[in-house]
């Protein structure tokens with residue numbers, strides 16, 4: 001697929017379409033909310049921004065590549081003055097007091113946010129059903145889930161409601177819905193994009209990630225939002241990835257895959273077969289393919305959920321109705337906290353807060369929390385070892401196909417296991433991208449830390465190979 005951003009940019013420059021018409025068309029499609037992907041439309045503000053772009057063009061001024069391009073924002077990002085609900089009852093009336101750094105960079109580049117997008121509440125989920133706005137429906141088949149937690153963002157891109165969207169990925173929330181809906185979704189190296197203004201779920205793996213319809217659009221957006229930010233001390237300075245650099249695939253000679261995870265009994269046979277045949281096509285390009293042995297799915301998923309629950313229990317402790325969110329008054333302060341939290345958090349979020357506080361509590365933390373941190377160190381060492389041998393790691397995105405709406409809610413543990421392929425790379429803080437090729441839910445491309453460029457190069461190669 002060609003770059004939508006460049007295509008639309010050219011249409012604007014050639015005056016084939018006005019920016020107001022472009023934005024209005026997308027807003028009209030979103031208004032119908034056919035797939036449940038919309039939390040709030042940003043109509044008035046978006047049209048005002050579009051008018052400013054049209055005025056510049058009418059004046060004969062030049063515009064930047066992202067100027068006037070309509071995009072979507074997962075409803076966990078601060079955007080000053082807009083409702084920022086995290087799809088939760090807790091924050092359903094909350095408005096952002098400031099703007100997230102990544103979103104501010106897009107505003108500075110002239111891109112136009114048009115919608116706050118449905119997601120799993122506080123990022124908790126893999127199906128986008130944990131939301132006060134209802135389930136998001138899959139772009140390919142409305143009976144199926146969109147995936148989560150950035151389900152609204154993936155569907156909006158897949159259905160051309162937005163040109164690109166900005167999601168958040170803690171354990172797979174950009175990559176998994178990208179795979180379920182057939183679009184590209186990147187989780188960059190942890191720290192490449194500032195988390196300032198992204199509502200914290202699990203701070204040690206939270207990443208900002210773009211979703212789009214081409215590798216080129218992912219590259220353009222990634223360049224616009226990357227960089228060191230004094231407001232997030234985990235960010236680092238990265239260089240821009242040039243367009244020409246994507247052609248440079250000669251350095252990629254060896255690809256590794258996790259044989260043990262594919263042999264897992266939870267694996268859908270069609271995804272496994274399609275993945276193996278994709279490896280054959282890659283081999284035919286002269287690239288060596290190596291089978292690797294990694295931690296088993298249960299260890300990966302348990303380690304991730306223990307740490308993610310511990311971190312979210314801690315992060316969400318700030319929500320007690322005092323400073324943020326809907327407060328429910330009661331007899332005394334402690335009662336008020338209890339009623340406010342019990343009534344405003346969803347079942348899934350409460351499961352995680354209770355679980356997280358449990359693993360952090362005295363008597364359990366050594367056995368569970370600290371042990372998970374030790375496994376994470378082991379995993380980091382494993383990845384370093386793998387990347388001594390291979391240039392890229394390839395894996396499916398999900399072990400199975402998207403379930404029917406309603407099914408995952410019956411069995412939360414089964415839902416957690418559907419994250420088997422995504423959570424390891426989150427714990428390792430590696431750059432990893434879903435491409436909508438190879439299997440019914442895509443393929444995930446991963447490179448060593450900070451080598452996001454290599455991920456995009458390989459995606460470019462797959463565009464031509466698969």
Ligand code: GLN
Nearest residue numbers: 123125169170171172173
């Ligand atoms: N599905 C995973 C979870 O529920 C990942 C979610 C995310 O990345 N925000 O934790």
